[in-house]
Amino acid sequence: MASRKAHASPGETFLVSEIYPTIQGESSLVGHATVFVRLFGCNLRCVWCDSMHAVEGTGFRERTVDDVAGEIRKYLGESESDATRGIQFVCWTGGEPLLQWRSIARAISSLPGALVHTIETDGEIDLRAFDAEVRGHRDAGRVRYIMDVKCPGSGMTAKHAYENLERLRPIDEVKFVLADRRDYEFAKQVLGDRPTRASTILFSPVTPAHEVRRGLDPATLATWILEDRLRVRLQPQIHKYIWPGKERGV
Structure with missing residues (x-):
C-alpha cells in the first residue's frame, strides 16, 4: 500500500500514474x-486487474491540472497545415479516474474543444455530478463513457453500475470483462434486465493478469456470441497483442 499521502486536491491537482500516447x-x-492519462487510485480490487501499479503502491505524482493539460497538449501534435496529423482522442483511465472527476472536468474545459475524451470507469461511481460539470462537452459528444459492469469473475460485485446504466447515452459504451461461461451468462442477464441507451456493448475476454493465470479464449467467446446471436461487440484487448507482456505505457 502507499506509504505517503495519496489524496489530490479536488479540482486543483491530480494523482497521476502515467501519461503517454x-x-x-x-x-x-x-x-x-490516443493520449492516455492513467490516474492513481481505485475503489475496487479486481482479481484480473492489469494496472495494479495505478492502484496500490507509491508509483504516482501529484500534479496540477494545468501541468497535466499541458502535457496532453504536448502529445497532441496538432497541425493546422496537415489535416492527416494530430491526435484527436484523450482517454482518462486508472485505477478509477472518476475518483478525481473535478480535476478531469477542469482539464477538459481547458483543452481544445474538438478533442474526444473517453472516461474508462468501473461503473461504481455515480455519474451525475461529473455529467453536470461537463454538460456542454458531453452534449456535443466530446465526453463519452466506457463503463464496466463487474462480472462475478472479477471478484467484485456490481452495485451502482445498474443505476448508471440508465444514465448512459447512445455515444457511451458498456463493457463486460468475461472470465468464463458464468460471466457470459451474467452479462446476458444484465442486458436483458437492465435497459441502457448505450449503443455499443463490449464483451472482452479476460487475459492473464494479477491473480488470473488463464484467460478466456476469444474463439470460445466468439462461438457463444454467434450461437446466441447477441448484438454485442467482441473486444479483445489489441494492445496486448501489439505489446505482449507490457503493462506500462500501452
Whole structure:
C-alpha cells in the first residue's frame, strides 16, 4: 500500500500514474492514436486487474491540472497545415479516474474543444455530478463513457453500475470483462434486465493478469456470441497483442 499521502486536491491537482500516447486497444475507438492519462487510485480490487501499479503502491505524482493539460497538449501534435496529423482522442483511465472527476472536468474545459475524451470507469461511481460539470462537452459528444459492469469473475460485485446504466447515452459504451461461461451468462442477464441507451456493448475476454493465470479464449467467446446471436461487440484487448507482456505505457 502507499506509504505517503495519496489524496489530490479536488479540482486543483491530480494523482497521476502515467501519461503517454499509444494506440487505443479497446472500445469502438480501437486502433486510434490516443493520449492516455492513467490516474492513481481505485475503489475496487479486481482479481484480473492489469494496472495494479495505478492502484496500490507509491508509483504516482501529484500534479496540477494545468501541468497535466499541458502535457496532453504536448502529445497532441496538432497541425493546422496537415489535416492527416494530430491526435484527436484523450482517454482518462486508472485505477478509477472518476475518483478525481473535478480535476478531469477542469482539464477538459481547458483543452481544445474538438478533442474526444473517453472516461474508462468501473461503473461504481455515480455519474451525475461529473455529467453536470461537463454538460456542454458531453452534449456535443466530446465526453463519452466506457463503463464496466463487474462480472462475478472479477471478484467484485456490481452495485451502482445498474443505476448508471440508465444514465448512459447512445455515444457511451458498456463493457463486460468475461472470465468464463458464468460471466457470459451474467452479462446476458444484465442486458436483458437492465435497459441502457448505450449503443455499443463490449464483451472482452479476460487475459492473464494479477491473480488470473488463464484467460478466456476469444474463439470460445466468439462461438457463444454467434450461437446466441447477441448484438454485442467482441473486444479483445489489441494492445496486448501489439505489446505482449507490457503493462506500462500501452
